[in-house]
Amino acid sequence: MTQLTIAMPKGRIFEEAYEMLLEAGFNLPEEVEMSRKLMIEIPEENISFILAKPMDVPVYVEHGVADIGIAGKDVLLEQRRTVHELLDLKISECYIASAGLPNTTINEIAPRIATKYPNIAMKYYKGIGEQVEIIELNGSIELAPMIGLADRIVDIVSTGRTLKENGLVEYEHIAEVSSRLIANPVSYRMKSDRIQDLVTRLKKCVK
Numbered sequence: 244m245t246q247l248t249i250a251m252p253k254g255r256i257f258e259e260a261y262e263m264l265l266e267a268g269f270n271l272p273e274e275v276e277m278s279r280k281l282m283i284e285i286p287e288e289n290i291s292f293i294l295a296k297p298m299d300v301p302v303y304v305e306h307g308v309a310d311i312g313i314a315g316k317d318v319l320l321e322q323r324r325t326v327h328e329l330l331d332l333k334i335s336e337c338y339i340a341s342a343g344l345p346n347t348t349i350n351e352i353a354p355r356i357a358t359k360y361p362n363i364a365m366k367y368y369k370g371i372g373e374q375v376e377i378i379e380l381n382g383s384i385e386l387a388p389m390i391g392l393a394d395r396i397v398d399i400v401s402t403g404r405t406l407k408e409n410g411l412v413e414y415e416h417i418a419e420v421s422s423r424l425i426a427n428p429v430s431y432r433m434k435s436d437r438i439q440d441l442v443t444r445l446k447k448c449v450k
């Protein structure tokens with residue numbers, strides 16, 4: 244059986260993604276003990292998992308050190324890497340929106356937008372003819388309007404709790420997000436049988 248290396252997102256998406264692989268009938272340990280191990284070998288299936296930061300999954304796949312990966316559409320839209328998007332797994336569904344303090348209009352010449360998605364934000368505001376200044380942050384984006392660093396944020400909304408608890412409201416709905424199965428283009432050709440089998444099996448588990 245051809246060896247397959249799969250880059251998995253560490254953290255909250257991991258469990259849902261792993262659950263799907265179990266459902267698809269892969270002979271994997273029921274519980275992966277979330278130790279600090281960053282590589283897990285499954286000799287029974289000839290699969291290796293690389294546990295990566297979600298933002299790094301497409302990097303491993305583009306460089307071919309992972310054949311396959313599970314990546315959020317947010318990351319794919321932001322990075323535009325050379326990978327094939329094979330399947331929408333419809334897990335970890337959320338969306339990208341702009342938000343800010345209630346009842347505020349952005350009428351400055353170049354409103355400041357805080358985000359960890361500078362490309363998505365730039366493209367969105369360009370599309371609506373708005374010239375903005377992007378302030379790139381790595382997390383806790385919701386802080387920015389509260390402390391006067393930015394007029395708006397562009398970020399992921401899942402349950403909406405973070406916005407609510409920080410007194411922010413949503414303004415514009417920018418894009419739908421869910422996890423996608425991606426492949427390295429060379430692996431996709433060279434290991435097509437194995438990858439096609441994975442896609443077919445996972446497709447049956449998409450809800």
Ligand code: PRP
Nearest residue numbers: 382383384398399400401402403404405
């Ligand atoms: C994400 C996102 C929001 C939050 C949205 O942050 O950036 O802050 O989740 O989820 P909610 O709508 O269910 O509240 P994450 O927890 O990934 O951490 P971060 O602040 O480091 O980006």
